[in-house]
Amino acid sequence: MTQPRFRYHPDPVATGSAVPTVEACVLCGVARGWRYAGPIYGRQADVLCLYCIASGEAARALTGAVDFPCMFTDATNVPPGVPFAVVEEVTQRTPGFASWQQPSWLYHCGDGAAFLGPAGYEELRAHPDALEMMRDDLHQLGWPADQVGAMLRRMDAAGEPTxxxxxxxxCDVHLASWDAG
Ligand SMILES: [Zn+2]
Ligand SMILES: [Zn+2]
Structure with missing residues (x-):
């Protein structure tokens, strides 16, 4: 089954943001084999295909009574200098991802970054730049150095914290954020 291409979320099946289904999309009526499995900040849809997210139809159709667009990722923590069109594509036309709290997308070099998926310590260790970023974040939050290492080692792709x-x-640098329930 082919899938639409997402600049900022290259493989939603691999990240768990799309899961198999035999049911048809509630918006376009087509059974595409996969449905979106991430958060919807708007009216909910049981079976939503990735094509309707890619086209912007889902963001339009699921906008609720309030005049605020439906989004699949919150538009928080967007660094200055990122064009509004990028934020729109990331939040309204890109599959989001499930997390413990409200995840924010990461941005770098004035653009949205590509989401590669939830990660645990083992996956992070393969990307020392991402591990370093998390270490800096924890330091800035005031964590003592000895607890930072222990916290990073607790990261679990399928568990918590993630x-x-x-x-x-x-620039190909790897970035990471984390959260817990
Ligand atoms: Zn659809
Ligand atoms: Zn960069």
């Missing part, structure tokens, strides 16, 4: 791995589309 790290979320991204890659910059321009």
């Amino acid at each position: 790290a979320y791995l991204f890659r910059c589309l321009h």
